[in-house]
Amino acid sequence: MPLLPDALAATLARCVGLSNARRQTLVVVILRMISARTVNLSHLAAAFCGPAKLTSNYRRLQRFFQHVQLDGDWLAKALVALLGLAPPYRLCLDRTNWKVGCKDINLLVLCIATRPVRIPVLWDILDHGGSSTIAQRKALIERFMALFGRSSIKLLLSDREFFGNQ
Incomplete structure (x- = not known):
């Protein structure tokens, strides 16, 4: 059975046209918003795995929301x-x-x-x-x-x- 992040990423791949890196960012954002019950980017940035610094993850989130326009239609399909x-x-x-x-x-x-x-x-x-x-x-x-x-x-x-x- 696939892990929740992998299953969510696979489902989103069928519903929203994002690159793999942006789709993984969206998965982290969704899962972290649910677990942390916040939309604060500082809190969401702390959820990323890997060696990147907190400030780098924060900037990654800023770039994501700056360049990715998600309308309600992708959410309906997802x-x-x-x-x-x-x-x-x-x-x-x-x-x-x-x-x-x-x-x-x-x-x-x-x-x-x-x-x-x-x-x-x-x-x-x-x-x-x-x-x-x-x-x-x-x-x-x-x-x-x-x-x-x-x-x-x-x-x-x-x-x-x-x-x-x-």
Whole structure:
């Protein structure tokens, strides 16, 4: 049985187009964020194995985040692969908003419904308060279909907030 870092690296290799070195950096970042429960780069830099100094590892992380742009789509594919979810999927569309300090965060979220939980796989940050538009909802569903195919959707659930004929 492969070790967790190797299994994670193998799964990510199928989901995200990064070089091996950058993929290994991403594996360390993911595993260290989980174990340390922090996103502080100083703490994450201490997790690297090998003879490199802490300052070198810290700089490695800075370069990683400076040059690697990861969108939500790679994460959707990685989550589905890591959790072993198989189509057809039951999807749930919902909107949520939070207040962080004085800032309002308004998200349109698409989840895959499994028996015990709902897994958020794609989302859009809405630049306004209140409900989403039909165009925003349609764009999110189209992103999902581009990643997983139209036939991967068994059904789509949403609440009465999402009205419209399209």
